[in-house]
Amino acid sequence: MRASRLLSILLLLQTRGRMTAAELAAELEVSVRTVYRDAEALHAAGVPLYGDAGHRGGYQLLDGYRTRLTGLNPAEAEALFLSGVPGPAAELGLGSVLAAAQLKVRAALPPALREQAGRIQARFHLDAPGWYAEAEPVPFLPAVADAVWHGHVLRLRYRRWKEPTEVDRRLEPYGLVLKAGRWYLVAAPGPRVYRVDQILGLQRLEGGFPVPGGFDLAAYWQAHQADFHARLHTADAVVRLSPAGAARLTGPAARALRATGEPQPDGWTRAVLPVESPEHACREYLALGAEIEVLAPAGLRARLAATARATAALYTGPAEAPGPAAP
Incomplete structure (x- = not known):
């Protein structure tokens, strides 16, 4: 344990430069007294580590000293x-x-x-995107990454889902996130989230910008995801599911089934599932066919029944003979 901590002190000083005993103690989750003892041990072992007292003091390695990565397990x-x-x-x-x-x-x-x-x-080979996701071209990703890294303001032409579909934006890029094979830009004002593959044009502007001191990209993304899923859940549907239907649920629906599912005498399960929209629920539930029955709301049940009748009507008569092939 101590050997690992001594190596960590070396690597921290090697990558960050001067650090106080209090900073090292907080990073390693030990006491300041432990850092003092470790620093003495490193010095005794011949590591060119020296410390300065005072307000601007701290521990530092001699310029040019580098350690090899022999401490990796x-x-x-x-x-x-x-x-x-x-x-x-x-x-x-x-x-x-x-x-x-x-x-x-x-x-x-x-x-x-x-x-x-x-x-x-x-x-081992890591391939992040899902099987059925087409790889979207992201021609502006290197330029966006460069702007994120160097703090450049961007003016871009962006395609969104609502009217007007193409808009111009002046953005201060805070960071990039890769989610399920798709790149997202987190940028001010807001900050807000933009899909990098929806950028149609990009121009770097003169001047920089300050990233707020308390901004944490990982924490922001986690909160953004939670808000996104909360906004997707606009209503609930009370359903009955066969064992086969229950096994096919995934994501929020599967979690809701585990939380609200009540076994029925006939082997089916009654549950309350989240609904994003009537249109989305209709598509999802029709894909389950006769393995699901919607009990409420009445509007969704009627919509599914009407779609099922229209589908059945297509198959009540003989199929039309295919026409002659085009010359």
């Missing part, structure tokens, strides 16, 4: 090489950079871990 080495996703890195224009970084890390590893890291890359 097998699990950490596996996680490091498993975390590099080549597809998104290439989309950001960082494919060659990722490959070069992995080569440098591999060279710094001891032989046993180097062999294990290579085995990880040979046996």
Whole structure:
């Protein structure tokens, strides 16, 4: 445990520069006294670590000192090489950079871990998008990523779902998020979320902008997702599901089934499922066919019944003979 903590101190000082004992203690979740003892141990081991007292003091490594990654354990080495996703890195224009970084890390590893890291890359491949999602071209992604990284203001032409469908926006980009194979830009004013594949044109403007000090991209995205799902749930439907129908539910419907499901004497389950819209619910429930019965609301039940009758009417007579082939 202590060896791991000593390596963490080295890497923190190597990547961040000067840090106070209090900052190191907070990062490592130990006491300041423990940091003092660890610093003495590192110095005694010959590590060129020195500390300055005073308000602007702290610990710092001698300029130019670098440590090799010999402190990685097998699990950490596996996680490091498993975390590099080549597809998104290439989309950001960082494919060659990722490959070069992995080569440098591999060279710094001891032989046993180097062999294990290579085995990880040979046996595991991460492909984030779903099976049925078409890969959308994102020609402006590298330019957006550059603006995020360097704090450049953007003016862009954007396509949205409501009228007017094409709009111009001046944005201050805070960060990029990759969700299920699709890139999203989080930008002010707002901030709001924009799909990068819906950007039609882009221009970088002069001047920068400050990102609010308390802004946390991961926390914002989590809150955005929660709000998105809450806005999707506009009503409830009381349904009966056969065992086969219940097994086919996914996502929020499956969670609602687990929370509200009540077994019935005939083997079916009565449950309350969230409804995004009558149109969406009609499509979803019709796909389940006779494995689901909607009990309420009455309007949704009537809509499903009317659609089922219209569908059945198409099959009451003989099928039309196909016409002659076009010359």
